[in-house]
Amino acid sequence: MNINDKLTQDLAKTVEQVIENKEENIEEAFMRLPSTVIGSDLYSLQKDLSAFMYSQMKNRDFNPKQFDDMIKRMQKIKKSAKKFNKASDMGPEFRYRGG
Numbered sequence: 001m002n003i004n005d006k007l008t009q010d011l012a013k014t015v016e017q018v019i020e021n022k023e024e025n026i027e028e029a030f031m032r033l034p035s036t037v038i039g040s041d042l043y044s045l046q047k048d049l050s051a052f053m054y055s056q057m058k059n060r061d062f063n064p065k066q067f068d069d070m071i072k073r074m075q076k077i078k079k080s081a082k083k084f085n086k087a088s089d090m091g092p093e094f095r096y097r098g099g
Contacts, residue, residue, distance in 0.1 A: 031081045035096040041080075045073050 033042065049070060056062065084090050 029083055029085050031083050032090060032094040033077065033081050033096075034093045036093065037077055037080045038096045041073065041077050045070060045077065 052066065052070065082094065084094075
């Protein structure tokens with residue numbers, strides 16, 4: 001075996017080890033909304049957004065203040081989301097059990 005073959009084998013082993021270690025350390029982060037937000041703010045927004053859409057389909061006037069209010073509410077909901085690395089880190093307030 002010449003020096004190039006040895007270096008190639010060593011490099012292949014090192015790459016394999018790096019890949020294996022990276023796979024072990026990969027964490028799939030995810031975000032969840034608190035169940036209280038889902039059951040109140042998000043539900044209310046969904047109703048208002050449906051009513052808004054229906055009014056637009058009926059050729060009613062566009063109300064920019066109403067639209068801006070919904071955007072602000074969406075931003076508030078977005079801020080309430082929390083990031084988790086594992087499901088076991090989630091508290092019960094982030095496990096929605098709605099009907």
